[in-house]
Amino acid sequence: MDPLSVTASVIAVATLAGQIGTALSELRAFCKQLPGRLHALSNEISDIEVVLYQVGRVVEERSRLSVQIPQTDIVSIPNILQRADVKLKELKTIIDRLTALTTKNGAIIFQIRLWQKEQPKIQNLQEDIREIKSSFNVILGATNSREMMRVRLDLETLSTVTKQTAHEQSTSWEEFLRDITYHHENVEETLNHTYQQVDERISRVEEMLKTQSAQIQNSQFLQVGPSYNMGPPASRRRLSRSVSKEGPPKMPSRPEAVGVRLTRTPGFMDRVLGQLFVGYAGMPLLSQKCDTATCEKSQSPHMSFEYWFPLGFCWSQIIRLQLGYQPNVGPQMSLTTLRRVPDSAQCVNFALEGNIEGLKNLFMSGMASPRDVSTTRGYSLLRWALYGQQYGTCRFLLSAGADADYKPMSLNDDCPSDKACDVILRGGISERVIEILRLLGASSDFVENQNFAAIHKIVLMLSMKDLEEEILRNPGQIDVPDANGRTALEWAAARGDERSVITLLSYGADPNNIDHKLNTPLTLASNQNHTVCVRLLLEAGAHPDPGLPNGIKFGSPLNCAARNASDPLLLKTLLDFNADIEASNVDGVTPLLQVARGNSASHAMLLLEYGADINVTSKAGRTPLTTAIIHNNHNVLQLLLDRWYEYSECPRLKGPHLLGLVAQYADLDTISILASTNHLRIKFDKNYEFGDFIAILRERSKVTDKLLSAFEDLLNIINQGATEHRSVESAMESGLLVHGEFDEGDSDECYEDAQEVLTTFSPDLGCPFIKLAKRATI
Known part of the structure; x- marks a missing residue:
């Protein structure tokens, strides 16, 4: 591979990407009615342009420093560049054609039809470009990791030479001391240079992530303007975690433990x-033999x-x-x-969102108990509150009689007491939270049972030894697992210890180790909101979707990030490395459903831009829309109802299921958002007429007159839609309107055509439909 030819190819393809970006801006200027999905396409083009220039810079630097390029890169880089060139040229041809035809004919209907025709091709090309970008990201990441490995090898070689030279010096004591001093200074200088490179690597990653974060914010601001509040709901706001610089808090102790199969x-x-x-x-012939005193x-x-x-x-x-x-x-x-x-029980939702008053009301009325257990996971309410990081609710449930030692049904999961100790060791939490977790973990011997090796203790700051010295002393222990199968790299990633992550990776630690709980280093870093560690692991070859045993469902890194990440950049980082956007956990909850539970509209918008299914359904029958209603996530709810046409199909509204949830969970703001949308006015379901929803609402604690009045107004809007629907049916029966204008067999196709036309022509109409042609499908 000739570096000059590769650099020239990179510049040519990057220039082409820049031209497409300009063409997309011009197209949106000519035709403002086109869907906002073009924003996502424009972002993809900008990203791949940046990545291409990074590839060119790396190839040029390797050539200048005479560093050998791996054979795999020699073969793959030209092939990926050629594929990128083909796909970008195809996209440019389509964009130029759209721009030319739009300029000639300014009719909105014409523009919409034109977009409909080209949309599938553009979507396929966008997916191809995303895969190309992901491939380049992997190559760049591997290059960075190899560079750190090369520095480590240079350091080890220098140390070996130093020892050999000192051993061979025997002419005189003065010369021996002089040579030892000289080589010691060389080693110290090399070490300082190594630490400097580690810090520079972290700084480069942080700067790159900061730039990408600003780009996300600017892009979303252009789409929604200043009127949208893009933050998460107040009950779910979390502080970013940081690595603990002090030793770990004192762990609770327990006099005895039971290891259970x-x-x-x-x-x-x-x-x-x-x-x-x-x-x-402890059963003879059945239990496994113990190899440690703690196990015995x-x-x-x-x-x-x-x-x-x-x-x-x-x-x-x-x-x-x-x-x-x-x-x-x-x-x-x-x-x-x-x-x-059931997983959809009200008490489970209250535990997840930290609604202590709601739980108190359910307990007092006998409708729930602190000892309730959900069906799919076998989680107690206490375990659900801990899963949702609702630590105040954990303390309340513990005082109400919840069992901190109740084990979920999965062998890969922990009881609340063990999980509390695990969370403490991960660090990045306040003293107030630590006190609550100590109460939860009072009956646990989690730490004693982990059988930590010396390298684990260093990363967990249970030992003050130097990590690098320990690795050089015992290189075969770098991937040694603890009792849960976790390596030192997993603990470093969980704690957000960026320096330890780089050190361990540079010495060959496995970034894809799967522990007994089915976590990988990437899963733990994503779960703990450590964006820099996530990027470092992905660049080192971590799989964004770890392989699991057949039939096992477990939260992917993206799924964990969607639930806990405070910055959407963490999600984008995983998506840029081709993470599965529809990966679900054992409950069938996808990343978009996680965001609808309790994260920001900014996260939701990013997932929708990357093609997330707006109508995905969990095992409990929840969609993103109903999930946002249940958890009163107003910003995400507003986004789904107001701007769905920018990204995907219409979010589904179902009759009694929807109103029952509104009566059970919705607050004033949620009801106001639903009442202000036109979805319920134009999409009538006769099942809305059944059910005493007012009675359901009155059963809630502290129901105000304002809430009752707002709900009655919502019912009136729905009933008004029912009246209009029946008047249309009467007109059809009287013969004033012809029912057969659209054939039943092809009505879906007619509806899909009409959907784009009505949506783009007037988005404020809500879910589009043709009253006389479309049968009920929502």
Whole structure:
């Protein structure tokens, strides 16, 4: 590969990308009615232009410094450049044609039809360009990682030479001391240079991410203007996590522990026979042999039986029998009952969003209990509150009698007490939160059971030794796992320790290690909102969608980021490396659903620009729209209702399901947003007429007259839509309107054509439809 020819090709393709960016700006100036998806396409073009120049700069620097370029890059870079050139030329041809035809004919209908014709091709090209950008990002990341490896090898070589030279010097004591001093100064200088390069690497990544963040904000501001509040709901605002510079807080201790293995009946029997879970520890012939003193200590004989009645049968009870034996106390037995609730239960939603008053009302009325357990995950309300980072709610539930040691059904999950200790070790939390987590973890021996190696303790600041010295002393321990299968790199990523992440990666730590909880370093960094660590790991070859065993569903890094990230840039970083935008967890919750639960409209807009499904449905039957209503995420709700036509199809509104949720959860602002949209006026569902929704609303705690009045106004709007719908049907029956104008067989096709026309012509009309042609599909 000739560096000069590659640099010339890079400049040519980057210039082409710049021309397309200019053409897109001109097209939007000529035709303001085109969908806002062109913003996403324009952003992709800008991104690939920047990435191309970065590739050219790297190739030029390697050539100037006479650094050998890997054979894989020699083959792949020209091929990717050629593919980029082909795809960009195809896109430029389409954009030029659209611009020319739009200039000649300014009719809106003509422009819309033109866009409809070219839209599928543009969408396919946009996906191809995104994949090309992702490939270049991987190459650039691998190049940066190899550069750090090269520096480390130079340092090791220099250290070896120093030792050999000092050993060979025997002429005189003075010369020996002089040579030792000289080589010591060389090693110290090289070390300082190495640390400087690490700091420069971090600074470059931070500066690049800062620039990209500003670009996202500017792009979204151009689309929505200053009238939109793009922040998350107040109850879900989180501070950015930072790596703890001090030692870890004191962990709670526990006098004894039980390591439990769990088996369960097959899932298909659940609806008919219920589910039986059997856990055991310390049983002869059944339990695994222990190889540590901590494990042997925890292997006191213990068995637990847990039977879940089928949902809706026998009050959905869960019966739990525990048998154990302690040498000092003798045999033990306990029998407890819990209650099984669906994932969509009101108490689960209140725990997730931290609604303590709502939980109190449910407990007082007997409609819920602190010992309720959800169906899919087997999470208690306490575990859901901890999952949602609602630490005040955790303290309330603990005082209300919640069991901090109740284990979820998955072997890959932790009980609240163990999870609390895990969160403390990850760092980046306030003293107030630490105090609450200590209460939760008072019965846990999580730390003692982890069997941490020396390298883990250094990263966790349980030891003050130097990380690099430990790696050089024990290079084979760099990927040694703890009891949960976590490596030092996973803990460094979870804590946001950027220097340790770079150090470990430069010595060859595995960025794709999957621990026993199915986490990878990238998953943990994404979950903890550490954007720089996420970028470093992706550049080192971390998979954005880790491979999991067949049939296992687990939150991907993007899914975790959508739930916890305070900056949409973290999501964009993962998407730029081709993360699956529809990856779902065990509940069927995708990134867009996570954002609708409790993140900002800025996050939602970014996901929609990247093609997220606006009508995706979770296992609990929740869509992004209904999820935003349930959690009163006003900004995301406003975005979905007002600007859906910019990115995707119309969000679905379902009759009693929607109104029932509004009556149960919606506040004044949410009802006001729904009432101000035209979706409910023009899309009538006869099922809206059934159900006493006012009675449901009155059952809520602290219902005000304003809330009742606002809900009644919403019902009046829907009833007005029902009246208009029936008047149209009467006109058709009387023969004044011809029903057969559109054939039933082709009405969907007619509807899709009309959708784009009506949407673009007048977005304020809400969900488009043709009254006489379209049968109910929403």
